[in-house]
Amino acid sequence: MFEKQTLTGAWFAIAAYSFWGVAPIYFKWVGNVSPYEIVSQRVVWSVVLLIGILVWLGRLDALRLPRRKWPIIAATAGLLTINWSIFIWAVVNNNIVETSLGYFINPLVSVLLGMLFLKERLRPLQIMAIGIAGIGIAFQLVWYARVPYLALALAFRFGFYGLIRKNLGLHSVGGLALETLVIAPFALGYLIYLAQSGEMQFLHVDRTTDFLLIMAGFVTSFPLLCFAAAVNRLSLTAAGMFQYIAPSLSLVVAVTLYGEPFGIDRIVTFSCIWVALVLFTIETVYFHRKLSRRLESTTP
Numbered sequence: 001m002f003e004k005q006t007l008t009g010a011w012f013a014i015a016a017y018s019f020w021g022v023a024p025i026y027f028k029w030v031g032n033v034s035p036y037e038i039v040s041q042r043v044v045w046s047v048v049l050l051i052g053i054l055v056w057l058g059r060l061d062a063l064r065l066p067r068r069k070w071p072i073i074a075a076t077a078g079l080l081t082i083n084w085s086i087f088i089w090a091v092v093n094n095n096i097v098e099t100s101l102g103y104f105i106n107p108l109v110s111v112l113l114g115m116l117f118l119k120e121r122l123r124p125l126q127i128m129a130i131g132i133a134g135i136g137i138a139f140q141l142v143w144y145a146r147v148p149y150l151a152l153a154l155a156f157r158f159g160f161y162g163l164i165r166k167n168l169g170l171h172s173v174g175g176l177a178l179e180t181l182v183i184a185p186f187a188l189g190y191l192i193y194l195a196q197s198g199e200m201q202f203l204h205v206d207r208t209t210d211f212l213l214i215m216a217g218f219v220t221s222f223p224l225l226c227f228a229a230a231v232n233r234l235s236l237t238a239a240g241m242f243q244y245i246a247p248s249l250s251l252v253v254a255v256t257l258y259g260e261p262f263g264i265d266r267i268v269t270f271s272c273i274w275v276a277l278v279l280f281t282i283e284t285v286y287f288h289r290k291l292s293r294r295l296e297s298t299t300p
Contacts, residue, residue, distance in 0.1 A: 063174055080161065101269065143265045
């Protein structure tokens with residue numbers, strides 16, 4: 001029974017991260033629409049779909065939140081909006097490779113933030129992994145005389161999002177529904193402005209564009225639901241081992257489908273990140289196995 005549950009969880013994790021990995025294709029399909037309208041449409045249709053899912057699950061109670069937690073939800077909603085805006089802008093403007101770099105960096109950023117804000121102690125191999133990743137980013141700085149700001153913005157935004165959400169204890173679907181509900185008035189206001197100024201693409205281009213924009217809710221919610229199902233069946237460490245599927249697929253999509261450049265500069269940077277992630281993964285697996293053996297030996 002346990003093995004079947006683990007296998008099912010693994011398939012859910014693969015589905016979630018694979019979907020996120022090929023998501024840039026969807027945003028390329030709606031590339032004729034302003035990134036800000038895409039974000040607004042994504043918020044509105046996500047609210048519709050997520051509320052529908054909560055009704056179907058009989059979990060509308062997940063939308064109840066103590067007043068003291070609303071400022072925190074407002075903060076995570078703001079970070080979510082920033083992330084969606086940066087990601088969509090990057091995809092539409094042919095920077096999928098850099099978004100991939102950002103999501104490869106993210107696990108290392110999360111460890112760094114844990115050290116800075118949660119007083120977590122870094123183990124030697126973790127320090128080495130972050131150092132090697134830093135070398136890769138420094139190479140970009142020397143090569144181009146600029147920081148890979150899109151990648152770092154995505155990595156740190158997602159890292160801070162996870163840091164803030166860590167102890168909220170929200171229902172996975174309900175939490176996202178609350179965040180999108182916070183953003184929804186601003187999204188609706190922007191869409192009304194676009195409609196009045198005659199700049200809205202929705203309902204003014206073709207049925208294909210309308211259908212794709214409506215599907216933004218599904219594009220947002222489907223991988224989240226798969227991820228929630230995965231973490232309910234797997235340990236967080238096991239689920240985390242699948243997270244590199246998404247940026248790997250995004251990188252392949254960027255280079256093979258859209259011909260984005262992947263020259264020596266990016267090879268060096270990505271190689272540093274990959275080496276860092278290998279060290280990080282090996283250290284994490286070893287540490288948790290060692291911890292499990294220690295707990296088993298002390299259990300009467």
